[in-house]
Amino acid sequence: MKTGAKVLIEGLLRQGTKTIFGYPGGVVLPIYDVLYDSPLQHILVRHEQAAAHAADGYARASGRVGVCLATSGPGACNLVTGIATAYMDSIPVVALTGQVPTSLLGNDAFQESDIHGITMPITKHNYLVTRAEDLPQVIAEAFYIASTGRPGPVLIDLPKDVSTGEVPDEIEFPTSVNLRGYQPTVKGHPRQIERAAELLTKAERPLLYVGGGTILSGAEQELLALAERLGAPVTTTLMGLGAICGDHPLNLGMLGMHGTAYANYAVTECDLLVAIGARFDDRVTGRIETFAPNAQVIHIDVDPAEIGKNKSVDVPIVGDVRHVLAQLISRLPAGSKTGPWLARIDQWRAIHPLTIRDDGLLHPQYVVRTLSELLDGEGVIVSEVGQNQMWAAQHFCFKKPRSWITSGGLGTMGYGLPAAMGACFARPGEQVVLIAGDGSLQMNIQEFGTIAQYRIPVKVVVLNNGFLGMVRQWQELFYEHRYAYTELPPVNFVGIARAYGIDGMVVEECGEVREALRTAIAHDGPFVVDVHVEREENVFPMVPAGAAINEMIGSRL
Amino acid sequence: MKQHTLSVLVENRAGVLSRVTGLFSRRGFNIESLAVGTCEEEGTSRITIVVFGDDREVEQVIKQLNKLIDVIKVSDLTERARVERELALIKVSADPGGTRAEVMQIATIFRSQVIDVGSKTVTLEVTGDSDKIDALQRLLVPYGIRELYRTGRIAVLRGQKTVKSEK
Numbered sequence: 001m002k003t004g005a006k007v008l009i010e011g012l013l014r015q016g017t018k019t020i021f022g023y024p025g026g027v028v029l030p031i032y033d034v035l036y037d038s039p040l041q042h043i044l045v046r047h048e049q050a051a052a053h054a055a056d057g058y059a060r061a062s063g064r065v066g067v068c069l070a071t072s073g074p075g076a077c078n079l080v081t082g083i084a085t086a087y088m089d090s091i092p093v094v095a096l097t098g099q100v101p102t103s104l105l106g107n108d109a110f111q112e113s114d115i116h117g118i119t120m121p122i123t124k125h126n127y128l129v130t131r132a133e134d135l136p137q138v139i140a141e142a143f144y145i146a147s148t149g150r151p152g153p154v155l156i157d158l159p160k161d162v163s164t165g166e167v168p169d170e171i172e173f174p175t176s177v178n179l180r181g182y183q184p185t186v187k188g189h190p191r192q193i194e195r196a197a198e199l200l201t202k203a204e205r206p207l208l209y210v211g212g213g214t215i216l217s218g219a220e221q222e223l224l225a226l227a228e229r230l231g232a233p234v235t236t237t238l239m240g241l242g243a244i245c246g247d248h249p250l251n252l253g254m255l256g257m258h259g260t261a262y263a264n265y266a267v268t269e270c271d272l273l274v275a276i277g278a279r280f281d282d283r284v285t286g287r288i289e290t291f292a293p294n295a296q297v298i299h300i301d302v303d304p305a306e307i308g309k310n311k312s313v314d315v316p317i318v319g320d321v322r323h324v325l326a327q328l329i330s331r332l333p334a335g336s337k338t339g340p341w342l343a344r345i346d347q348w349r350a351i352h353p354l355t356i357r358d359d360g361l362l363h364p365q366y367v368v369r370t371l372s373e374l375l376d377g378e379g380v381i382v383s384e385v386g387q388n389q390m391w392a393a394q395h396f397c398f399k400k401p402r403s404w405i406t407s408g409g410l411g412t413m414g415y416g417l418p419a420a421m422g423a424c425f426a427r428p429g430e431q432v433v434l435i436a437g438d439g440s441l442q443m444n445i446q447e448f449g450t451i452a453q454y455r456i457p458v459k460v461v462v463l464n465n466g467f468l469g470m471v472r473q474w475q476e477l478f479y480e481h482r483y484a485y486t487e488l489p490p491v492n493f494v495g496i497a498r499a500y501g502i503d504g505m506v507v508e509e510c511g512e513v514r515e516a517l518r519t520a521i522a523h524d525g526p527f528v529v530d531v532h533v534e535r536e537e538n539v540f541p542m543v544p545a546g547a548a549i550n551e552m553i554g555s556r557l
Numbered sequence: 558m559k560q561h562t563l564s565v566l567v568e569n570r571a572g573v574l575s576r577v578t579g580l581f582s583r584r585g586f587n588i589e590s591l592a593v594g595t596c597e598e599e600g601t602s603r604i605t606i607v608v609f610g611d612d613r614e615v616e617q618v619i620k621q622l623n624k625l626i627d628v629i630k631v632s633d634l635t636e637r638a639r640v641e642r643e644l645a646l647i648k649v650s651a652d653p654g655g656t657r658a659e660v661m662q663i664a665t666i667f668r669s670q671v672i673d674v675g676s677k678t679v680t681l682e683v684t685g686d687s688d689k690i691d692a693l694q695r696l697l698v699p700y701g702i703r704e705l706y707r708t709g710r711i712a713v714l715r716g717q718k719t720v721k722s723e724k
Contacts, residue, residue: 120576121583125626128571145626181568181629305620308613 001166004132005030008096008163009038011139014173017067019043019058019425020096021051021418025071026111027098030163043425043454046446048075050418052082053444055093057419059086060405061380062426063218065147069096073111076157077118081412083153084122088409089239090216092151094142095119099159102130116157124152132165136173144177149184150303151216184302188319188327196274196298196315197331203272205341206232207292209255209284212239212408213277213301214321215401220244222325223276229329231336233345235263237278238393239408246377246397252345253354256284257543258390261352261555264543266345267292268550275299277321280310281409290548300324352541352555354394362510364388364463364533368395370514371433371461374521379431380405380423384416384440387469390539392435414443420458421450431459431521438464438488448500451526459520460504460528462493465535473538477553497528504528560589561615561635562712564720565604568627569595576625577604586610586618590643592709601629605711630721638715644682644708645690646672650701651679660700667693678703686710 008031012020019041024032035042045051048070055066066086070079076097086093100109116128125145127138142154188196200206214223220243227234227250234244235255244251252263267273273295278284285291288310299306299313300321307316317324356365368391375381377399383389383406398404405423407415420434441462451458468486475483494504504527507516513531520527540554567573574593581588589607596603608618615633622631651657653676660679664671669683683693690707714720 116572117575120572120579179626182626303624305617305624309617 002169003030003034003163004135004158004165004167005034005163007132007135007167007171008139008158009034009040011136011173012040012067013038015139015143016064020067020069021045021054021058021422022069023048023051023071023075025075025098027100027160028069028071028158028163030160031069031096031098031158041425043421043450045418046449047444048078049082049414050421050444050447050450052079052093052095053085053412053415053418054422055095056082056086056091057382057405057422058426059091059093059422060419061402061423063402064426065092065094065143066422067094067096071098071111072100072115073113075111076115077113080118080122083119083155085407085410085412085415086153087122087124089212089407090151091153092146093153094146095153095155097155097157098163099128099157101161102159103161105159115155119155122153123155124150126155126157128157128159129162130159132162132167133171135162135167136171140174140177141179145179145182149182150213184320185304185318186320186323188300188317188324192315192317193324193327193331196317196328199272199296199298199315200230200274200328200332204337205269205271206230206338207266207270207273207295208232208234209237209267209273209275209278210234210240210243211237211276211278214240214243215277217277217302217321218401219277219322219325220401222322222329224248225329226325226332229332229334229336231338231342232274233266233342235259235266237281237284237408238406240278241393241404242398242401245399247399252349254393256549257286258394258539258541259549260354260394261541261552262345262348264541264549264552265348268294268548269344270295273297275301276325277301279306285310286543286547286549286551356395360510362508362513362531362533364465364531364537365391365395366510367461367463367513367517367531367533368392368435371435371517372396374514374517375431375433377403379403379433380427382406382416382420382423382432382434384434384436385411385413386437386440386471387465387473387537387539388435388437388440388463390470391463394539413440416440417444417447417458417460420460421447421456424456424458432457433459433461433521436460436462437469438462438466438491438493439468441493442491445496448497448502452500452502455525457524458526459523460497460526461517461520462528462530463533464493464530465533465537466490467535469537470539472536476536476538477542478544493530494528502526502528504530507531558609558611559635561608561610561633562639562641562710563606563608563619563622564632564634564712565606565622565628566596566630566721567602567604568629569600569602570627573602573627574604576627577606577622580621580625581618584617584621586614590709592711605709607710632720634712634714634720639712640715641686641710641712642684643687643690643710644684645694646680646682646706647694647697648678648680648703648705649697650677650703652677656700660697663693663696669693
């Protein structure tokens with residue numbers, strides 16, 4: 001006989017799990033005891049939220065399922081923000097939580113919380129296991145559900161007596177999973193593909209609007225082939241950055257609230273919009289009624305519920321982006337007629353480029369651009385949330401998919417540092433650089449402890465402006481400069497890093513930026529660069545909330 | 558905006574009803590009525606849900622329901638030939654020497670059964686579509702309805718077709 005805990009770890013190993021992020025506690029002791037001499041690498045975080053974010057960052061950087069583990073009650077509850085973050089961005093994570101023994105369930109036992117109920121709306125699916133012998137099936141299903149179709153987090157709640165319960169040694173692990181209620185569509189419907197091909201062939205001003213689904217699907221080659229065959233410009237969402245090389249001539253960069261002016265104008269003027277693994281989020285569309293007003297719309301998504309949710313669609317195609325694009329490409333004649341359209345876009349591009357002021361002051365955008373030059377598209381950039389995130393999205397030239405990790409849908413401050421840790425384990429030997437703000441960094445700054453303990457080689461670049469910058473920007477623009485509770489007192493980040501045993505340096509002059517970043521990149525191990533940037537810099541262009549996306553402010557009209 | 562009758566076939570697992578109702582509240586959809594019970598196949602249940610909304614909203618409801626792993630199939634019966642039934646149990650004041658005869662007479666007209674009698678009440682059981690039960694209820698109000706229990710609506714397609722056999 002063997003215990004449920006043993007079956008659990010065996011199940012994880014069979015799924016190919018190598019690293020898990022976790023934090024021990026009472027009811028997961030049986031699991032930790034098995035972990036102690038298992039080949040599974042366990043990374044001890046300093047707060048369970050970080051375990052969830054690290055598993056999420058691991059998944060985004062690798063394309064594999066990330067795994068985190070927490071104890072019952074507070075441990076499980078601390079995972080919630082991380083699970084919700086993964087859910088909003090469709091990231092495959094399996095979250096394991098301990099639970100009080102089944103005999104005490106519902107009794108308000110010590111450290112009991114109904115995490116199964118709590119996470120129902122923020123997981124793709126979840127389980128409360130009540131018998132140890134169910135574990136092989138549940139683990140197989142959880143990984144299958146998390147990683148297929150539209151990916152997402154799955155939680156498995158494990159009462160202590162399930163972990164200690166005994167099952168026969170020869171218990172079987174399923175080799176495949178078949179769920180009646182879950183049959184994701186992979187290939188696009190031939191009739192819709194036909195209709196889409198017709199529209200694409202006719203379009204004079206096509207625009208590909210590319211979201212994170214394209215990266216999740218691994219469709220970058222198909223996307224490139226489609227864009228080049230049609231001569232169609234490509235704009236990506238925040239989550240889609242890296243789906244096409246940032247310096248490709250057809251790339252217009254990001255669209256939406258802080259998108260490039262030329263991408264937003266292209267949306268407004270295009271006659272055919274092809275949404276590819278994107279979901280017409282409000283930060284992308286602005287006022288939805290005025291989004292792509294002149295265009296017919298083709299929407300490709302693996303999740304049928306996204307199609308027609310926010311915007312009516314002329315040709316819906318349910319299926320995996322990579323398969324659907326391949327189906328489409330084979331039906332399109334070569335040779336494009338988009339010359340005049342691209343010329344028009346190039347005019348906008350010339351008039352409204354993304355610029356930074358060259359006045360000798362230390363602008364945060366300059367830091368991002370310099371980092372972009374130094375890394376030249378290699379490695380992984382992780383961001384926190386807020387201005388730092390938008391500047392990174394705008395000014396870093398992403399050249400490959402999975403080179404950009406950010407909390408898009410939920411916008412979780414404190415995501416970046418633990419996610420960067422996860423990325424380091426997913427991509428050993430590659431540069432992982434966190435672009436942080438001083439506000440966000442302090443939301444999970446305790447993870448310096450984890451980084452120091454395992455010498456996780458994260459390079460942290462703090463765009464330190466002493467403000468909760470994005471909120472301050474809104475207060476400046478829309479609340480008459482009334483900076484209500486957004487100013488942060490100076491923090492000695494390098495001092496904090498050093499206290500944990502991590503090296504770092506402060507940068508206060510524009511001229512020191514390049515050298516400091518070089519030092520960080522060359523440094524063997526984690527490093528913190530605390531850059532004191534212009535305090536009241538704004539992220540422009542900007543579409544005010546509720547405006548049409550061609551109504552930007554700060555784009556030098 | 559109109560009523561839609563949805564037939565939802567689900568795996569009979571712990572929490573499945575909570576997933577379905579949670580989805581409605583979270584996404585701001587209104588449930589007019591809901592009836593759950595086991596069905597012809599062991600391990601599965603059928604939930605009949607009546608929702609009020611425009612076609613786009615209801616389409617979104619159906620798509621979101623379909624995303625739940627434990628939901629096997631969702632069918633919109635609204636435009637289909639079907640039979641719908643609700644059940645009501647109504648305890649109504651009825652004095653032996655006074656109104657009892659009238660109440661019994663109304664019950665007969667509605668083909669409802671008297672399932673219990675008290676010294677000053679009778680309890681009626683009635684099945685039918687919503688309109689019929691509404692009508693009976695209205696007629697009984699003047700006599701004094703002590704308690705009223707109504708189930709959610711259930712519905713079945715007419716003819717040989719079954720919800721399950723359809724693609």
